Amino acid sequence: MSTERRNLDGLVKPRSLVVIGASNDATRIGGRPLYLAREFGFEGNVCGVNPKYAEVLGFPCYPALASVPYTPELAIVALAAKDVLGALSSCVDKGVKAAVVFAGGFAETGTVEGRRLQEDIAELCRKTGLLVAGPNGIGLINVANKSYATFMSAVLDARPVLGGVAVVAQSGGACIAVHNSLHARSVGENYILNTGNEACVGFSEYVGYVAADPSTKVVAGYIEGLDGSDGFVEKMIELRERNLPTVLYKVGETPAGAEAAASHTARMAGSHGVFKAALRQLGAMRADDMEQLAELAYLAQFSHRTAGLKVGILTTSGAFAAILTDKFVGAGLSVPRLSDAAQAALRPHLPAIATVVNPVDITANVVNSPDGFEDALATMLRTDELDVVVFFSTANLIDGLTPQMVRAAGASSKLLCVLVTGQTRRVGDLEAAGIPVFRDTGRGASAVASMAHWNVQKETWKHWPRPVSPQPARRMSVAGVLDQARAGGRTSLDEKEGKEILARYGIPVPAEAAATHPDEAEQLAEDIGYPVVLKVLSPDIVHKSDVGGVKLSLANRAEVRQAYAQIMASVSARLPSADIQGVLVQQQAARGVELLVSCTVDPLFGPVLTVAAGGLQAELIADVAQRLLPISKEEAGELLAELKSYPLLTGYRGAPAANLDAVAELLASMSEMAVELKDDISEIEVNPVIVQPGAAMGGVLAVDCVVRLS
């Protein structure tokens, strides 16, 4: 794969087609593309290659590609795996620039032979510039161009309607499912692309291609696994900057699901937690299932309208006033009580029995006062107290009130969304006026909540990633530590080395020093001040406690001496071969709230910061927040606030508040360090960071750390 910007027109927007391995049977993979070309009225030249026929399904057929009297732009290779490379070579010879390969039997089989066959294709593409879709794909559809380089039969049952949603899917079955869901939702598409095994063109390159087409209003993607080689992050940032809504559904939210996905495509699913965090920063919407992908793609078509977290609910049913409040509040939005002024503005328009606090329940009596309804709706769309308005009613009322909604929406740039029960007849009129309509109220509320969050996230992260200014002096200052460890053939740093690096990045570490003899340890303890901790110092030992290598709360010389002896005895008994370089004598941190802070390098997303509440219980509950790096101090503060345990830091139950500024500062420093050293260090885990409530200054200490080298 390549991240250079290639022109995929030959693949995705061909002006002529040839099917290699053409068949007269319209249900076979060699026949269906020909059938579809006829059926959908593809306007360019179409022919087949098959020595058995002179004509296939009404198109001319030639014994070999070489004998085709012109150069087709796209070759559709409908041959078995073993014959694919030969066919592609003939494409190169003929000057054909692009090919779609349907056959399976490549890397997805997990066999050496399969992988080799796929690598041969990749190699040919690299050498010749041939563009290949697949192998193991159901092909590519360009709805406007009427090119159906696919053997997907679903398009015959659910004929694509030209529209603004571009579908890119890493699985053929998913591609069909997304198309079917969009079609059932009457959403128009411009591209329906299955990437297959991506021997040549990858998911992100297709996304870049469809995004560059002004007819694309929304990108809907299905992902099984990405490795970053085709520039996913950069592409997402590009789409965010163009304000092009992107909705992605990625399988692998459970380890079992990730494993099933891996066995399907030989792709690694990656961490779902990181993916979720990443999409927020990259300004994409995340779907939880295929149908939500379709619903969000539908709603995203209305993203020119503004939305945010403060929802106004207008309803003719008291039950739905409550139900929708549940749904929106449950999804992290607010249903704010309207101010007295806003209520006063609403009241005159509505029947006496209406409630106007928000939810605004206008009751089914609204039929008798459509003007009042229109004024009330316009008032809700106008007030700054609401970011988005959702109207629930039954089909007959929605139909009757459509003109009023159309007018009110026309006078506002705010999103007005209709949830309806029953079969309304005026969906088209509402949609044309910029009003999305959902008949599944649960899915509708969920989609509105996702889009509201997306709007806020997009704004929050619009400048991410900010450029990081390199600090050559600091880089130099840590190089020595890294070089020394590497020179010793080590893959990790010892605790003291790790903390040296932390300290260089301004991260507060306890006063500490190494001792190689009990006397020295005693003297250091006296200098540092009691209580102290003794920890074995060895590059070979990561989990020091497990081998009796840590002694806490040492209060005097005698205890230090005894601890030294105990550590040496225990560690050398349990790990006789470990290289023990002495002990670390360390200032013992006061008690406080414990955090675990780690930086890892994700294969797709690069450096990632993870903050977790410390302690066994938090571990069981997985109270964790994550961000792609870099992040600013302010962004670090927001990250912290995502932890469920966050109130422990803000002064819970009468306890003093922690110095949140210092915690955010530490996280921002970790970010700087992880980004700057991402090629040197694969993982830094600081555990615990102790945060002392009530500290005016400081009050944050990185007590222990493990650093693994790349």
Place this chain on the structure above:
Amino acid sequence: MSTERRNLDGLVKPRSLVVIGASNDATRIGGRPLYLAREFGFEGNVCGVNPKYAEVLGFPCYPALASVPYTPELAIVALAAKDVLGALSSCVDKGVKAAVVFAGGFAETGTVEGRRLQEDIAELCRKTGLLVAGPNGIGLINVANKSYATFMSAVLDARPVLGGVAVVAQSGGACIAVHNSLHARSVGENYILNTGNEACVGFSEYVGYVAADPSTKVVAGYIEGLDGSDGFVEKMIELRERNLPTVLYKVGETPAGAEAAASHTARMAGSHGVFKAALRQLGAMRADDMEQLAELAYLAQFSHRTAGLKVGILTTSGAFAAILTDKFVGAGLSVPRLSDAAQAALRPHLPAIATVVNPVDITANVVNSPDGFEDALATMLRTDELDVVVFFSTANLIDGLTPQMVRAAGASSKLLCVLVTGQTRRVGDLEAAGIPVFRDTGRGASAVASMAHWNVQKETWKHWPRPVSPQPARRMSVAGVLDQARAGGRTSLDEKEGKEILARYGIPVPAEAAATHPDEAEQLAEDIGYPVVLKVLSPDIVHKSDVGGVKLSLANRAEVRQAYAQIMASVSARLPSADIQGVLVQQQAARGVELLVSCTVDPLFGPVLTVAAGGLQAELIADVAQRLLPISKEEAGELLAELKSYPLLTGYRGAPAANLDAVAELLASMSEMAVELKDDISEIEVNPVIVQPGAAMGGVLAVDCVVRLS
């Protein structure tokens, strides 16, 4: 309301109708029931009452009910609130046994006048035996009987199809929404009932009525609030015993939603957590939104087929193999790897590229071997390794493989469920063969998971509640403590009294005794053994720590004496008016895992046990499990295992395991106590219960408690 078993036939299955306040306008509430009677072909007598007309919408009309020449069975009162009582009185005079009241303006307004008007109706019903539906309801529909005592127009757009789902809803808007959702799903109904304000007949009484009808196969209910006065729990147990599937959706999952619901109907929503716990014990399915209510009602029609937690996934798409694994595992089911024997049984039926471990991916090549598909499906339906089989494919394949599925399902009693993308044409054939079909794969997977859990829960709780054997001697032994507190005009017990009661129920409490003088405290401490805790003893002080009333870790006589003085000084300074009766000298429990255990009396469900992980962090994370009482020791063990912090008790990270048996014993004892004393005690909170890991015997101690009297 009454819990006696009344015959609601007059209301729900009337043989003749009169509309009081009849109108010639079919769109008005006085006209629509007449219009619907004609439209749906109601076969009994129908007439109107209105002095203005001699005929309404083709039916005879009389100036007053008295002048109707026969006694109609059901009166539909289409008058304003102020005229309702008069009309109902005329019903009583005429011998009409039942009436439906549409008008709003009663208790739901929250006004004194509205409540009084409603109470007048309730009183009339109690005195005369008149049955009233509503007020403030959209009415009652009996699909088989063709009686449409309603002004709901949705039935004209979505005409009910006779079937086995009975709808009972506490809101008119919700009633319409459920009907519309079921109709969109092609699910037949026999009853569509809106309970309105329930002045006379409540939700549970309607449920009991429809459940007694053998044509009812599923009950689908929407709830805003229940107070238990109509016997909800008993009715649910009755349905569970009849094996009649019940699906309930209750609003109020967030506090904001509960508040909105309360302002809609003046009903209190109750604790959603307790509701969730209760439904499992009561053997009902819980829906999360209106559409899920319809989906579960649909699926529940197939509940004669067995289902359980081990899911077999059969698919023609590798993507859906992974997606469905995610969904089922995420919902707490398992997708077990099939044994070698089971795989070997599958292998011969399937194409070479199929994967057979489960998920079983037969790929789209299945079209070429429908017999192999049938054998494979039959094998999966047969093996004990799977409890339920889900088949995903695209519409064209589903249509082609329908005969095979029908035969395989016919040979099995296990649930086979089809998820499909695209417009299949053979849903009816599949359903007739007992195979439910979902076109929304996300909702389908979720529904299958809910039904699988429901099957397991129903079995687990089938004997609940087991009869509790009264223990008069024990009851007597605690009566003294309770009486003494009541005699003193107190609403709570002091810690010592509370623990006395705990001890009577066999709950381990620390060695402790009260002292009224420092000398006495010292002597008690010597007897009990150090370390001890001193706690102020006062019926007026619930939060002892907050007023300096607790001193921990006292290690000798001197510390005890000093603590005594400090407590007295601090408490009398902060709460000068408190009745201080001395201190409690208490054995200090060793450190351990802390639990909070409480018993409360829910207005709807009676005694409820709540167990929560202790500590500040767990409080923030709300690591809680709940059960209706009574529960057995075994059931208590299962409750405990629901806590996310449970691994802390089973030996986490090398720590010794706790004595789980003793914890379960304590919880079962709490259950006995709460049930036996439910009329005396409104709340018992034991906080903390300290569980000491590694204890072979005992190792559980109820360290502090608060007991509130009813």
